[in-house]
Amino acid sequence: MKKILVTGGAGYIGSHTVVELTALGYTPIIVDNLCNTTIQNIEGIEKIIGKKIKWHNTDCTDKVGMDKVFAEEGTIEGAIHFAAYKAVEESVQNPQKYYDNNMGSLKVLLELMCKNKVKNIIFSSSCTVYGMPDVLPVTEDAPFKKAESPYGETKQICEGMLKEDTVNSVALRYFNPIGSHPSALIGDCSADKPSNLVPIITEVAIGKREKITVFGDDYNTPDGTCIRDYIHVVDLAKSHVLAMNFLINNPGKYAFNVGTGIGISVLDAVKAFEKANNLKINFSIGPRRSGDIEQIYANGSFVKNKLGWEAKETLEQAMKSAWEWEKLKC
Numbered sequence: 001m002k003k004i005l006v007t008g009g010a011g012y013i014g015s016h017t018v019v020e021l022t023a024l025g026y027t028p029i030i031v032d033n034l035c036n037t038t039i040q041n042i043e044g045i046e047k048i049i050g051k052k053i054k055w056h057n058t059d060c061t062d063k064v065g066m067d068k069v070f071a072e073e074g075t076i077e078g079a080i081h082f083a084a085y086k087a088v089e090e091s092v093q094n095p096q097k098y099y100d101n102n103m104g105s106l107k108v109l110l111e112l113m114c115k116n117k118v119k120n121i122i123f124s125s126s127c128t129v130y131g132m133p134d135v136l137p138v139t140e141d142a143p144f145k146k147a148e149s150p151y152g153e154t155k156q157i158c159e160g161m162l163k164e165d166t167v168n169s170v171a172l173r174y175f176n177p178i179g180s181h182p183s184a185l186i187g188d189c190s191a192d193k194p195s196n197l198v199p200i201i202t203e204v205a206i207g208k209r210e211k212i213t214v215f216g217d218d219y220n221t222p223d224g225t226c227i228r229d230y231i232h233v234v235d236l237a238k239s240h241v242l243a244m245n246f247l248i249n250n251p252g253k254y255a256f257n258v259g260t261g262i263g264i265s266v267l268d269a270v271k272a273f274e275k276a277n278n279l280k281i282n283f284s285i286g287p288r289r290s291g292d293i294e295q296i297y298a299n300g301s302f303v304k305n306k307l308g309w310e311a312k313e314t315l316e317q318a319m320k321s322a323w324e325w326e327k328l329k330c
Contacts, residue, residue: 001027003073004244005118007060007109008032008082012188013124013177015041016237017080019186022049024241029073030055031066036085037189040329044185060105063112070116077248078120080240081109084154087195088128088291091151102154103161110165120247122240123162125171127229127257127296128152136263137299140173140255149291159255168251170243175229175259175298177236179318180325187325197266198230198319201273202326204281212281214266216288219295225266227295229259232313232321242307259298260311269315276319 004021008014009030015037018028030042030053045053056072058065060083070076084102085091091098106123113121129152130138131145147153162169178198180187188199203209217224239258247254264272270281304310 001025002077003027003029003075005029005031005069005073005076005079006082007079007105008084008124010034010039010041010055011037011082012190013233013236014082015045015186016181016233017082017240018045018053019048019181020237020241026241026244028053029076031058031060031069032083033057033059035059036191041186041189044183047185048181048183061101061108063108066108066112070112076116076118078122078244079109079113079118080122080124080244081106082124084124086151088149088151089195089289091149091154092291095150098150098154103157106158106161110161110167113167119251120168120244121162122243122247123158123169123171125159125173125255126152126155127173127175127259127298128293129156129159129173130296132293133296136295137261137297138257139299140257140302148293151291163253168247169253170247171255172239172243173255173257174236175231175257175296177233178230179232179234179313179321181234182321184321184324184328187329189329197228197269198273198322201270201281202322204283205273205277205279205323206326210282212270212283213286214283215286215292217285221265221295223265223267226292227263227265227297228269229262229297230264230269230315230318231259231311232318235311235313239303239307239309242309246307254306256303256307257298257300258303258309259300261298261300263295263297264315272315273319273323276316277323
């Protein structure tokens with residue numbers, strides 16, 4: 001079985017991808033120091049796949065530690081790199097943390113991939129690389145505009161690092177991952193305070209928060225709130241396996257948007273959660289938040305043409321699974 005190194009593999013998207021890799025015959029090797037997740041996701045993966053998973057408790061910016069991982073594992077077919085901080089608001093408040101970790105971890109990984117002749121990497125990128133796009137739905141040809149946050153800037157810089165490196169690469173530009181595995185055994189265990197919409201909605205629903213604050217209702221959108229492309233995390237995880245299959249057989253450098261192509265406003269997302277779970281969510285309107293883009297959603301024709309990937313799970317399924325995870329998690 002081909003070994004795939006999965007940095008940040010105990011995290012939200014990483015854990016779901018490890019499950020999908022296993023389902024298609026790969027042997028995932030997790031590297032994660034649990035700085036922004038918990039052991040629960042590793043235990044959850046093992047329950048889902050019915051066997052133990054190899055895990056290195058190593059910081060991906062630690063070159064000596066990562067060198068030991070490569071030495072121990074021997075022949076590795078490729079890497080999927082998730083290990084990065086991801087909160088837009090926190091990146092505005094503490095940009096250096098994001099520059100050091102997000103770029104530093106990729107730098108170490110690329111150096112050691114070169115040393116150990118590992119040729120293929122799937123990179124966890126983001127639609128934030130586009131900034132505020134001029135044309136919607138956004139295609140992969142859209143120019144990178146000024147990043148709206150240090151988080152977005154790190155993704156732009158990391159994609160630049162991949163282009164300059166000799167490695168074969170796919171940058172997957174995610175839109176907004178939501179939901180959890182139908183088993184509710186893995187999900188978002190982020191140690192930082194949730195800043196994404198759906199985890200905040202679920203915390204209001206379960207009583208951890210009094211209400212959700214909608215940041216701005218005066219945008220140039222139908223209901224005045226920001227519009228995003230919400231993708232079920234299981235669909236997103238599957239795109240990584242397809243991307244690895246593709247890259248092994250088609251060496252080169254690629255970038256793909258991974259989204260549904262459907263723009264959903266913040267208020268419509270709240271209503272969708274309420275309808276899916278027969279619950280009422282308390283919310284209020286607040287001022288705009290620094291770093292937020294008005295609206296963005298994907299043109300998915302390129303990824304469908306090249307990888308044969310498209311979103312299958314519905315918004316309702318995502319909202320139901322998000323609520324099941326909240327009730328059982330951590």
